[in-house]
Amino acid sequence: MSSAKERMIARAAREITPGMVVNLGIGLPTQVVNHLPRDFPVCLHTENGMTGIGPTLTPDQADRNLIDAGGSYVSTVPGSAFFDSATSFAMVRSGRLDLTMLGAFEVSASGDLANWKIPGKFSPGVGGGVELAQKARRVVVLTTHTDRAGNPKLKETCSLPLTARACVARIFTDMAVIDVTPRGFVLVETLGGISAAEVAEATGAPLLLPDTDLPEFEARHGR
Amino acid sequence: MSSAKERMIARAAREITPGMVVNLGIGLPTQVVNHLPRDFPVCLHTENGMTGIGPTLTPDQADRNLIDAGGSYVSTVPGSAFFDSATSFAMVRSGRLDLTMLGAFEVSASGDLANWKIPGKFSPGVGGGVELAQKARRVVVLTTHTDRAGNPKLKETCSLPLTARACVARIFTDMAVIDVTPRGFVLVETLGGISAAEVAEATGAPLLLPDTDLPEFEARHGR
Amino acid sequence: MRLPDKSCKIASAIAKIKPGDRVMIGGFGVPGTPMTLIQALVDHGADNLTIIKNDANEPGMGIDHLLQSGQVSRLITTHLGLNTHAISLMNTGQIEVEFNAQGILAERIRAGGAGIGAVLSDIGIGTELAVGKQVVEIAGKPHLVETALRADVALIHADRADIFGNLAYVATAQNFNPLMAMAADCVIAETETLLPLGGLAANAVHTAGVFVDHVAELAELSKEYAVVQR
Amino acid sequence: MRLPDKSCKIASAIAKIKPGDRVMIGGFGVPGTPMTLIQALVDHGADNLTIIKNDANEPGMGIDHLLQSGQVSRLITTHLGLNTHAISLMNTGQIEVEFNAQGILAERIRAGGAGIGAVLSDIGIGTELAVGKQVVEIAGKPHLVETALRADVALIHADRADIFGNLAYVATAQNFNPLMAMAADCVIAETETLLPLGGLAANAVHTAGVFVDHVAELAELSKEYAVVQR
Numbered sequence: 021m022s023s024a025k026e027r028m029i030a031r032a033a034r035e036i037t038p039g040m041v042v043n044l045g046i047g048l049p050t051q052v053v054n055h056l057p058r059d060f061p062v063c064l065h066t067e068n069g070m071t072g073i074g075p076t077l078t079p080d081q082a083d084r085n086l087i088d089a090g091g092s093y094v095s096t097v098p099g100s101a102f103f104d105s106a107t108s109f110a111m112v113r114s115g116r117l118d119l120t121m122l123g124a125f126e127v128s129a130s131g132d133l134a135n136w137k138i139p140g141k142f143s144p145g146v147g148g149g150v151e152l153a154q155k156a157r158r159v160v161v162l163t164t165h166t167d168r169a170g171n172p173k174l175k176e177t178c179s180l181p182l183t184a185r186a187c188v189a190r191i192f193t194d195m196a197v198i199d200v201t202p203r204g205f206v207l208v209e210t211l212g213g214i215s216a217a218e219v220a221e222a223t224g225a226p227l228l229l230p231d232t233d234l235p236e237f238e239a240r241h242g243r
Numbered sequence: 244m245s246s247a248k249e250r251m252i253a254r255a256a257r258e259i260t261p262g263m264v265v266n267l268g269i270g271l272p273t274q275v276v277n278h279l280p281r282d283f284p285v286c287l288h289t290e291n292g293m294t295g296i297g298p299t300l301t302p303d304q305a306d307r308n309l310i311d312a313g314g315s316y317v318s319t320v321p322g323s324a325f326f327d328s329a330t331s332f333a334m335v336r337s338g339r340l341d342l343t344m345l346g347a348f349e350v351s352a353s354g355d356l357a358n359w360k361i362p363g364k365f366s367p368g369v370g371g372g373v374e375l376a377q378k379a380r381r382v383v384v385l386t387t388h389t390d391r392a393g394n395p396k397l398k399e400t401c402s403l404p405l406t407a408r409a410c411v412a413r414i415f416t417d418m419a420v421i422d423v424t425p426r427g428f429v430l431v432e433t434l435g436g437i438s439a440a441e442v443a444e445a446t447g448a449p450l451l452l453p454d455t456d457l458p459e460f461e462a463r464h465g466r
Numbered sequence: 467m468r469l470p471d472k473s474c475k476i477a478s479a480i481a482k483i484k485p486g487d488r489v490m491i492g493g494f495g496v497p498g499t500p501m502t503l504i505q506a507l508v509d510h511g512a513d514n515l516t517i518i519k520n521d522a523n524e525p526g527m528g529i530d531h532l533l534q535s536g537q538v539s540r541l542i543t544t545h546l547g548l549n550t551h552a553i554s555l556m557n558t559g560q561i562e563v564e565f566n567a568q569g570i571l572a573e574r575i576r577a578g579g580a581g582i583g584a585v586l587s588d589i590g591i592g593t594e595l596a597v598g599k600q601v602v603e604i605a606g607k608p609h610l611v612e613t614a615l616r617a618d619v620a621l622i623h624a625d626r627a628d629i630f631g632n633l634a635y636v637a638t639a640q641n642f643n644p645l646m647a648m649a650a651d652c653v654i655a656e657t658e659t660l661l662p663l664g665g666l667a668a669n670a671v672h673t674a675g676v677f678v679d680h681v682a683e684l685a686e687l688s689k690e691y692a693v694v695q696r
Numbered sequence: 697m698r699l700p701d702k703s704c705k706i707a708s709a710i711a712k713i714k715p716g717d718r719v720m721i722g723g724f725g726v727p728g729t730p731m732t733l734i735q736a737l738v739d740h741g742a743d744n745l746t747i748i749k750n751d752a753n754e755p756g757m758g759i760d761h762l763l764q765s766g767q768v769s770r771l772i773t774t775h776l777g778l779n780t781h782a783i784s785l786m787n788t789g790q791i792e793v794e795f796n797a798q799g800i801l802a803e804r805i806r807a808g809g810a811g812i813g814a815v816l817s818d819i820g821i822g823t824e825l826a827v828g829k830q831v832v833e834i835a836g837k838p839h840l841v842e843t844a845l846r847a848d849v850a851l852i853h854a855d856r857a858d859i860f861g862n863l864a865y866v867a868t869a870q871n872f873n874p875l876m877a878m879a880a881d882c883v884i885a886e887t888e889t890l891l892p893l894g895g896l897a898a899n900a901v902h903t904a905g906v907f908v909d910h911v912a913e914l915a916e917l918s919k920e921y922a923v924v925q926r
Contacts, residue, residue, distance in 0.1 A: 041676050060468065065676065079925050098663035099629075099664060105801075109798065109799025150823065151800075184823065283697055292638050294905070295697075311638075328572040329810070333810035336569060373567040584815070586815070611832065
């Protein structure tokens with residue numbers, strides 16, 4: 021993984037504050053857990069029926085009955101609980117998730133999220149993403165700033181089928197931290213060494229600058 | 244309790260066949276359990292969250308956390324299970340009860356049941372009765388044939404607020420066993436010593452006689 | 467990762483209840499009724515409450531104390547048969563009572579806890595329970611819209627709990643407790659035994675601690691928890 | 697009173713499945729997938745099946761055997777991401793696939809098991825998941841009618857069971873199993889351990905035996921149950 025991606029993940033980890041209940045989506049978001057201090061007070065939720073996820077295990081260490089929603093073998097912590105899929109999404113829909121971190125194909129300037137289907141190319145099904153995006157109290161996205169062809173993933177409007185409308189509050193990329201506001205995208209931080217102009221150039225919609233100084237973010241967990 | 248009532252309850256017990264899942268309503272129906280052989284294969288359900296009810300206990304023997312829906316202290320049998328109220332009624336509504344036995348204020352010739360409210364006199368609420376009456380695979384009623392004033396409880400139509408429409412299949416009274424059929428009430432058995440004419444006289448709707456001989460029923464459990 | 471500690475004092479948790487709040491209270495008869503939390507709510511004094519509870523206990527027990535103290539203006543319930551005092555308050559118009567079929571009350575509360583707007587059910591069609599309810603057809607068959615119920619606060623009784631708020635119940639003391647423990651903005655649980663993290667096996671949890679905001683261990687069980695001598 | 701014995705041989709239970717049946721199958725990935733019952737259904741051969749399952753396992757595992765044998769005409773699911781073979785069958789029109797949001801699939805199955813006609817939910821409004829669904833307003837807000845799902849047969853994997861069919865699950869092998877175990881006319885459970893009556897504590901039961909028609913102990917765990925080496 022690129023250093024910029026690693027720093028993006030480390031920065032996103034600082035979004036988690038003590039006491040939160042958090043769901044980390046499949047892909048880049050699950051790696052956020054590696055940047056949390058060992059004794060950090062947080063409850064991680066996985067939609068296949070568990071609260072209190074502990075560190076990921078290798079196949080050699082694994083319990084065959086204990087996976088996360090992405091199929092990785094995970095462990096428990098003292099106080100973990102198991103439950104069925106209906107109860108798991110009851111937590112999500114009734115607002116008991118303080119935060120979810122999701123991947124994205126596209127995010128619009130109004131916070132629409134597209135992350136489950138590329139018609140004709142990729143349509144494995146929506147899984148638990150719709151409910152996470154629509155119902156977590158705060159939804160943030162982790163994504164590369166552009167796709168492999170260099171096209172912006174942050175756009176005026178999404179062209180792909182939506183996961184949920186107006187759900188994304190903040191986006192962490194390998195270039196910047198950007199908030200979705202009623203005025204559109206607002207640049208919050210840049211990765212060290214990247215200028216605001218470079219971020220704006222790689223963004224497919226107007227990018228507002230903050231009134232204050234623009235901080236740079238680093239890889240270290242800030243607590 | 245009168246001998247006739249006791250014999251009615253004993254006769255009703257023979258309605259339970261091996262392997263059934265049965266809910267016995269509050270009042271006379273709960274006493275049916277005393278007429279089942281000790282080793283009889285049956286699963287008794289109570290709507291406050293238990294399958295596998297065992298014998299009723301005195302306060303001296305009781306577990307403070309173990310009651311039936313009528314508030315009596317009950318016991319478990321090997322294989323009992325506890326669950327919440329939503330699961331309990333999931334069983335009822337999805338058709339997992341083979342039989343329920345309920346009390347009645349009135350039963351109509353089309354099988355309508357009224358057993359929860361006498362406007363102005365008695366309206367404690369409907370409890371679990373509506374769902375039991377509407378959704379058990381077979382609903383039978385245990386009731387005295389007439390009320391304390393001697394008025395028939397089996398009527399052409401119910402005058403009291405209904406519990407459920409067209410739900411009752413069979414009625415056990417202190418005079419007779421009567422089926423509810425598309426043609427109305429049909430006399431099936433009489434209590435020993437009571438004539439068909441006496442039953443018809445005490446019934447508030449036409450009472451058809453069977454084509455066959457009319458058996459008398461007795462108190463002994465017939466297995 | 468370490469799960470947060472939600473253990474609390476009963477009085478400080480109950481102090482969050484405001485006049486006019488909707489309060490769900492677990493229990494079916496004595497089993498599962500949080501007698502100590504109810505007494506704390508009487509001591510706290512918030513009034514004009516809407517209480518959502520399967521039944522009204524018996525005179526002099528459980529939520530009858532809240533009826534006696536005049537703190538209840540509305541009761542959403544299924545059956546008051548064992549509380550003549552509650553029936554009298556209803557008949558004289560001192561409290562407003564809404565009756566639900568018991569399993570429908572359970573489903574409405576569960577729907578609230580599951581973030582579902584309503585369930586569609588055919589229970590009560592053709593009876594006065596259907597009066598005033600919106601009707602929706604599914605495949606040509608009429609169903610009643612039974613809307614979700616949520617509360618400001620839920621008062622729960624557990625047998626065992628850990629400090630994260632994972633709960634376990636025993637016997638028929640389960641009843642409405644696991645449902646209500648999902649369906650309120652603030653969920654307060656009393657428990658007969660409070661365990662450290664890891665004290666409750668992950669497979670034995672009935673209510674996941676994520677749903678629970680405060681958990682308090684009972685110092686003693688008052689006589690209202692005991693077997694009722696009839 | 698004695699609870700009936702529902703223990704059975706797998707082949708005789710599976711023989712009840714008919715061509716064209718709707719079959720629910722528990723599991724999320726490997727955990728909770730009844731690999732042995734699935735193999736028995738392949739051996740049985742009933743075809744034109746509608747399978748209701750969270751996912752399609754991985755190529756060469758679980759329900760992929762039913763896809764390989766051509767017994768499946770329709771799949772109601774949430775995500776096929778780990779089974780490229782299933783995606784290929786979908787893309788070439790060899791199977792029809794209906795995608796549901798995962799929690800909505802869970803609620804629809806639970807509704808079927810709870811004798812509820814539908815749930816009203818705002819999940820997916822404004823996306824293509826809402827297309828073609830009936831809309832009902834609750835307090836002025838639009839909700840989608842998500843109809844109940846039931847099946848002819850449900851195939852369940854339990855960790856422990858007693859001969860009455862009371863089931864218990866472990867870890868994340870729970871997932872859809874307790875929901876599907878309520879929602880079929882014929883519920884068949886395989887279990888790693890089968891206990892006599894009384895072997896499963898009444899408070900530790902996850903699925904009450906009343907919902908279960910047949911329960912069979914697994915003679916051995918095939919390698920498909922093992923940790924997947926990636």
